[in-house]
Amino acid sequence: MPLEQAVGLATDIAILSLLALSAYLVLLVGRISFGQQAYFALGAYASGMASTLAGWALAPSLLLGAAVGAVASGLLAWPTLRLSGLNYAVATLALAEMMRIALMRLHFIREVDGYTVGPQGAEGFRDIRWLLENDVSPGAFLLLCLAVLAAALLVLAWLRPRRLGLALRQVGHDEVLAASQGLPVLRLQLLAVAAAGALAALGGGLYAHRATYIEPALFDPMLGVHAVGYALIGGLGTALGPLLGVMFDIGLLEATKVFAGWRMVVFGGLVALFLRFRPRGLLDEATVHRIGAAWRHFRRTS
Amino acid sequence: MNTRSLLLLALLLPAALTATAQSRRPQVDLKCEAHGMGPLLDCTVRLRGADGQPLPGAGVTLGATMPSMPMAHTVKPVKALPTAVPGEYRGQLTLEMSGAWAIEIDLTGPVRERVVRVLMAEECDGDGRCPAPPARR
Numbered sequence: 001m002p003l004e005q006a007v008g009l010a011t012d013i014a015i016l017s018l019l020a021l022s023a024y025l026v027l028l029v030g031r032i033s034f035g036q037q038a039y040f041a042l043g044a045y046a047s048g049m050a051s052t053l054a055g056w057a058l059a060p061s062l063l064l065g066a067a068v069g070a071v072a073s074g075l076l077a078w079p080t081l082r083l084s085g086l087n088y089a090v091a092t093l094a095l096a097e098m099m100r101i102a103l104m105r106l107h108f109i110r111e112v113d114g115y116t117v118g119p120q121g122a123e124g125f126r127d128i129r130w131l132l133e134n135d136v137s138p139g140a141f142l143l144l145c146l147a148v149l150a151a152a153l154l155v156l157a158w159l160r161p162r163r164l165g166l167a168l169r170q171v172g173h174d175e176v177l178a179a180s181q182g183l184p185v186l187r188l189q190l191l192a193v194a195a196a197g198a199l200a201a202l203g204g205g206l207y208a209h210r211a212t213y214i215e216p217a218l219f220d221p222m223l224g225v226h227a228v229g230y231a232l233i234g235g236l237g238t239a240l241g242p243l244l245g246v247m248f249d250i251g252l253l254e255a256t257k258v259f260a261g262w263r264m265v266v267f268g269g270l271v272a273l274f275l276r277f278r279p280r281g282l283l284d285e286a287t288v289h290r291i292g293a294a295w296r297h298f299r300r301t302s
Numbered sequence: 303m304n305t306r307s308l309l310l311l312a313l314l315l316p317a318a319l320t321a322t323a324q325s326r327r328p329q330v331d332l333k334c335e336a337h338g339m340g341p342l343l344d345c346t347v348r349l350r351g352a353d354g355q356p357l358p359g360a361g362v363t364l365g366a367t368m369p370s371m372p373m374a375h376t377v378k379p380v381k382a383l384p385t386a387v388p389g390e391y392r393g394q395l396t397l398e399m400s401g402a403w404a405i406e407i408d409l410t411g412p413v414r415e416r417v418v419r420v421l422m423a424e425e426c427d428g429d430g431r432c433p434a435p436p437a438r439r
Binding site: 004005008012015016115124126129132135207211212213215217218220222223226249250253257263264 | 327363365369370371372373374375378379398402404406414415416417418420
């Protein structure tokens with residue numbers, strides 16, 4: 001594989017991993033969201049508009065996108081988290097579709113330096129050119145994406161053994177038991193869902209700047225279903241699970257290219273087969289526990 | 303480095319990364335024809351500089367992704383090679399199915415640019431060739 005293509009693929013994996021981590025965060029508190037693509041879209045549009053129309057630099061544009069994603073996700077979660085599991089999943093899907101259709105109605109065109117730019121409804125939003133204008137190479141952008149992903153993973157790893165991390169997992173295992181132990185279940189779920197919105201939006205902002213072109217059709221339910229799939233395939237044992245899930249998924253998609261038109265059929269069959277034998281994913285809780293025990297044994301004996 | 307220095311750095315970073323003056327962009331025309339199984343997509347890219355003159359000597363790479371599955375449903379990028387006509391480049395993409403495809407044109411060399419056009423690529427009947435028009439949104 002040529003270097004350019006490998007850099008592009010690695011960048012895609014890093015960006016999709018942020019989306020997968022957002023789905024993982026929601027799964028961690030015992031909910032399934034098929035709507036994370038909506039916050040990915042909001043982040044893409046918000047950060048794209050900030051850098052293209054307002055002339056903001058990349059870093060504040062991405063932060064704005066993340067903030068928009070967190071606020072939107074938190075606000076929508078406030079009424080929907082009161083729904084039971086399956087109803088919540090359907091509500092996230094419906095809200096995401098509403099948001100995608102709303103983006104098809106979004107027209108906000110301005111003239112910048114002699115060029116007409118901005119979202120043009122279903123025609124999309126072209127010329128998000130911050131990387132080109134500032135001569136950021138694909139390799140440098142890959143490093144930025146990896147740094148953002150590493151920061152997100154570090155925060156999640158830091159949180160895992162702490163009070164908040166344990167409380168989130170407790171809520172995910174059994175909401176009723178967590179409530180009976182005095183944990184503020186709704187508040188913890190709101191926090192996780194808002195953080196998940198921010199992560200997805202951050203990924204969306206990076207995607208918009210990499211692709212230079214976005215349109216509502218990019219953010220359809222398939223993206224949200226894949227995001228949940230990444231987390232489930234990778235396993236919920238640690239935050240590295242979704243990352244593995246993305247690599248497995250993209251690796252399998254690349255490997256099945258030889259099947260040409262039948263590729264997606266073969267790909268879907270292989271994923272179904274995999275989940276038949278590893279229903280809790282590659283890095284499930286038991287595997288993480290076994291790896292941890294083996295590591296502790298190795299340290300004791302060496 | 304103490305916390306105050308880190309905060310100062312974080313505040314100054316956006317200013318340091320602020321966009322520089324915009325360069326004039328090249329004009330990029332894309333025409334594609336579908337044929338065969340897949341379908342295969344023969345694409346011709348015509349480049350002109352901001353002054354309207356043909357732009358030879360550019361590196362042109364063509365890629366394609368299905369908008370319905372960004373980053374996952376992509377095809378292998380190919381180099382478009384210059385033809386005898388100045389500023390004209392040709393390349394062939396092997397798509398996996400009919401439908402709307404976002405064709406990504408990456409330029410390197412005298413200009414660095416990325417242009418995306420969404421086309422509708424359908425398999426033609428028999429051995430014919432048919433144009434891939436802009437996808438209706």
